[in-house]
Amino acid sequence: MGTALEAVRVVGGRSGLPTDDLAVLKEGSNLLVHLRPAPVVARVGAVTASVRGDVSGHFARADAVSRFLAGRGVPVVEPVAAPVREDGWVVALAAHVPHSPDWTPDSASFATMLRELHQELAHFTGDLPARGPLDDVDAVLELLGRPAGLVAARDAVVAGWPDLPVQALHGDAHPHNVLFTRAGPVWNDFEDTWRGPVGWDVACAATSRLLDRAAVERAYPVPVLDHWSDARRLLVRCWRAATDLHRASTP
Template identity: 70%
Template sequence: MLKDGSNLVVHLRPAPVVARVGAVTSMVRGDVHEHFHRADSVARFLAGRGVPVVEPLLGPIRWDGLVVSFASYVEHDAEWRPDPASFAAMLAELHAELRHYPGALPAAAPLADIDAVLALAGRPADLVRARDGLAARWPDLPGQALHGDSHPRNVLFTARGPVWNDFEDAWFGPVGWDVACAARGPLLARDAVARAYPVEGLSYWLELRELFGRCWRLALDLHRDGPGHPARVQRSGRSGR
């Protein structure tokens, strides 16, 4: 197992293949087939333009109630940490290529995820207020195809250099969202990213990204505490309901 978070990611040893299985994403987004398909489509488009990306192999497919996609396993240095300037330059280069993406992408995708989590959680009043305030201030800025989750952990550092990964959250919107994704993570200094990739309205996108993260952490808690999840079984001492 490589990751057990919003999706389950498994290296199918000894094959150089990684399977991605919809988990929390399926709870929040329902049928994630379209999201997985969009990730493959964007990655294949970028690969065709010479952008280093993790190569999709097969999928997405539906199997036993799950949505699964398959990609090449990429040997990489898990301890690699980029400096803000180089990562900002990589992101700007990625955006330059993504401007040519011809496929359809959703608009305001972060708000759609936030709304879905709020509905699952019974619409907590503080989060609803924060969501409504941000939605009312949505900036009227030019849009383009975005990575959607462009933090350093979605870049693999390989022998041939950095390789972009995980385009599941791709959407059409202002580039400030992607810059906020990079700047809000724990691996890069926020002010340094902002200086290296100045964009209009970054403070707004940082606020939205913070709320987005809170909602996805809430979704993860709801998923882990659901009936039959091992964490719940261990606490309850029962075999599930």
């Protein structure tokens, strides 16, 4: 299997995009590559692929939700082309959105934005996962050999899982997944979208180091935020462990 950048070159070239000046924007859970000078960014599954195995479903759901929201006038990073497979990699192309990387949002304003996003997402009727973060937690536990501490934390979260109304969610609703542009904030990265209680997304915001939990909670009160915060912190622990494992095994 070739490298992720080679896959981007092939997919970009096939789409008629320039591929001689690829700029890596981020190497995190996914690889993000700007196909300069075109206003297009490629997303390639990296750590996510090592945990989820096949990220095509996640990328396809992100594509569908983003297109749906754009159609309703919600400012989102819009897809350029549907995700495709190339030499073992899954590659998605989306618009490059110039933005200020140093933007620090007001906590209450961010919570209000999230509430407004949920009002739009409530109309999405497409097929979405029902377990969301639990699927990733269970996958990471298997990769790590089911360490006792994480298993106990996982079982406690599952035991306290509340029976609440569900709807389409962002799935990873923290400030780094909003781009601040001259025209205002733009939502990004719906790869983790699932159908669950809105408290999950609120916990993603409330547990962010960029936001004040009390301000988020006042602006967007939800039931059992402590439970969702515990679940969020567990997921973050699992992803950090998976990232360390991925980097240790990557030449």
